[in-house]
Amino acid sequence: MNFREWAGRKSQPVLALNLVLGLFAGSLSVPLLPADSWAQSVAAFDSASFQAALRFTLYVEGGYSNHSADLGGKTYRGILQTEYDGYRAGKGLPAQDVRRMDNSELWEIYYSYWHASRAESMSPILGVAMFDTAVNFGRSGAVRFLQQALGVPVTGSFNSETLDALQSQNQEEIAKRMIENRIQYRYKRVRESASQQVFLQGWLNRDYSLWSYLQWYQQQSR
Numbered sequence: 001m002n003f004r005e006w007a008g009r010k011s012q013p014v015l016a017l018n019l020v021l022g023l024f025a026g027s028l029s030v031p032l033l034p035a036d037s038w039a040q041s042v043a044a045f046d047s048a049s050f051q052a053a054l055r056f057t058l059y060v061e062g063g064y065s066n067h068s069a070d071l072g073g074k075t076y077r078g079i080l081q082t083e084y085d086g087y088r089a090g091k092g093l094p095a096q097d098v099r100r101m102d103n104s105e106l107w108e109i110y111y112s113y114w115h116a117s118r119a120e121s122m123s124p125i126l127g128v129a130m131f132d133t134a135v136n137f138g139r140s141g142a143v144r145f146l147q148q149a150l151g152v153p154v155t156g157s158f159n160s161e162t163l164d165a166l167q168s169q170n171q172e173e174i175a176k177r178m179i180e181n182r183i184q185y186r187y188k189r190v191r192e193s194a195s196q197q198v199f200l201q202g203w204l205n206r207d208y209s210l211w212s213y214l215q216w217y218q219q220q221s222r
Helices: 003-007 012-027 037-043 048-061 081-090 103-116 124-137 139-150 160-168 171-192 194-221
Strands: none
Touching (some): 048 124, 081 103, 103 124, 124 139, 124 171, 139 160
């Protein structure tokens, strides 16, 4: 079943409701703003869209994982150990297990995804999709999915052609095409490496849930 077939199914509202209920329950334990000076400086240019994006991504990422077939290795709340090591080194801090990452560090790392993917300059719907794609596929990977959805040359970096196409097209449709392309890529990944089959259902659940969440979020924002 492809994305467009799935999107028209009557089960979609049920999935959306389950996701929204899960996000609401999960949000009770997810601090939206850590109580420190860094958070206060970010709050001035923070947005409801970023908070919505972060809430979804933290929900689907879950806690700690270190699956032997996962090429990313140790991961906590969506942050790779290698990425956390780089973040700590950049601040002149000693390396430590990613499971010891505090909320301020988590927010700062994730805000870098939001800013680098230029999600803040997009419509809320596309911004949330862009952010989650950047977390899941890397910053350059998110741009590639965006360019593919826009129908422009795929380079992995923003350029004038990408920006012009972004401004001239319906951003809700762009988000939908990005998610569809993500689903197609999942199957391609499994065909290329059978060891990744174990992750397929979880990947698909993330993609399907993202579209349900975007529809719900759009309705709440009106």
